Amino acid sequence: MAEKVLMKGNEAIAEAAIVAGCRHYFGYPITPQTELTEYMSKRMPQINGVFLQAESEVAAINMVYGAAGAGARVMTSSSSPGISLKMEGISYIAGAELPCVIVNIVRGGPGLGGIQPAQSDYFQATKGGGHGDYRNIVLAPNSVQEMVDMTILAFDLADKYRNPVMLLGDGALGQMMEPVAFNVSEAKPVVKPWAATGLRGRTTPNIINSLHLQPEKLEQHNIHLQNKYAQVSANEVRYEELYTEDAELVLVAYGITSRIARSAMEKARNEGLKVGMLRPITLWPFPAEPFAIAAKKATAFLTLELSAGQMIEDVRLAVNGAKPVYFYGRTGGMIPSPKAVYEQIVNIFTVRRGDKWPKKFFPGLKD
Incomplete structure (x- = not known):
């Protein structure tokens, strides 16, 4: 059993992502998840990772798209209004079948609302939130330890299904401090033969795309996505x-x-x-x-x-x-x-x- 340390929820998520092999983080500060971004700004340079505070949430999610397309384990985080700004990019990521982890530490709404905890982003998280027929896998921890465990699980599920996974917390969980243990070894690299990393011995390059102008091909792609979501529903229910x-x-x-x-x-x-x-x-x-x-x-x-x-x-x-x-x-x-x-x-x-x-x-x- 690993030794327990006292950590704030936001910071525990960040450290768990690092343990899971995340070396790319793109985000923008917003309360009540700012400590996660701040923690990543300190830790990523220490492990030769990439931290970038984007100019906006829109920019951050599109950076996630690029890193995920290149095969990196990548994460972004925000709170309610910031997640709304990411929704177009999340739909693109789901359409292109790219794995990534998105953290939403929910605050009160609608609009700018307030910085206190809420769960009013449930519809946004579970019904897609952006345009088109897509789904995010959504995990809901209820303790700081579960934030750690589910962050690690989120990266595994994202790679397994080539799909965005959202960790849905709230301001209380993000700000509270509890003892946590990191009961896993450093993550091993995941082979991603589909990633856009150059030819690498292939005769044709991998292409990452969510644009299908021919309706027959777009429908075929949508059927493929729905079949994948059916597999997720059959195999990944937790309660x-x-x-x-x-x-x-x-x-x-x-x-x-x-x-x-x-x-x-x-x-x-x-x-x-x-x-x-x-x-x-x-x-x-x-x-x-x-x-x-x-x-x-x-x-x-x-x-x-x-x-x-x-x-x-x-x-x-x-x-x-x-x-x-x-x-x-x-x-x-x-x-x-x-x-x-x-x-x-x-x-x-x-x-x-x-x-x-x-x-x-x-x-x-x-x-």
């Missing part, structure tokens, strides 16, 4: 399941909110309420099957988010109308307490399930 075997109410939460939900769940179970939890770890592909199984036993689901309600749509699709799915969320950087979540749990247990919307589910929301 955590707690007490769902006897749960009447199943809490659904990811990221920092799942830690709050777990505390509320444990209090409820101590009070004799049969509450369980399903935590999606891959937000895409979404773990739909465990929800369908849980819906056979549970009487209701409660989705908890730092948003006005985005993941709840995927939960409702997964449950497929079998049981009611309730929602409690906070926005603008406000984080609910375990006590507030526990009150929502008690509220559900005290109303007739399925035919009445419980009170106090969202500040200002009426029956």
Whole structure:
């Protein structure tokens, strides 16, 4: 077991990327992820890596495109508005089937919003966010240690599927400090015969491109991408399941909110309420099957988010109308307490399930 060190979430992601073999980083500072960029500016020169603070987020993502096309393990990071600016480039990268890692330490929105934590970029992350029929693999850690582990996993998945992988955190995870261990050896170089690195003994060069002017060829390329996404969905679903075997109410939460939900769940179970939890770890592909199984036993689901309600749509699709799915969320950087979540749990247990919307589910929301 590797020795543990105390690290801030943003810095832990950066060091994990280096351990994973990342030697190219392009970014632009924005709160609350700026420490990640700052850390890379110090560490990359020490390991003969490339750090470049681009003139904008648009420039940074296109630098990622170039480095990924040359076969490098490359990463960029930003926070909500900055990720929005990268979206055209991310679509190009997905269309060209290039592996890269994109970190979003989410802040409140819309617009410039605020620098406090939020989860209101779920739609943007899981539904593509940019133009065209493409998908990002999306990982949602809930601790600094998981930030380390999932950053390393993100690079492996990106290379395995030649696809962008997004690590979706939030301002709380990015700023908090926890003990972490780096339980892996230095990454070995990955052979990428498709990379645009010159002829290298070939008779024809590799060409990196997402432009297909003939509709027949573009459709063929899209079918190929959809088949790849189907493979990802079949092989890479990750989730955590707690007490769902006897749960009447199943809490659904990811990221920092799942830690709050777990505390509320444990209090409820101590009070004799049969509450369980399903935590999606891959937000895409979404773990739909465990929800369908849980819906056979549970009487209701409660989705908890730092948003006005985005993941709840995927939960409702997964449950497929079998049981009611309730929602409690906070926005603008406000984080609910375990006590507030526990009150929502008690509220559900005290109303007739399925035919009445419980009170106090969202500040200002009426029956």
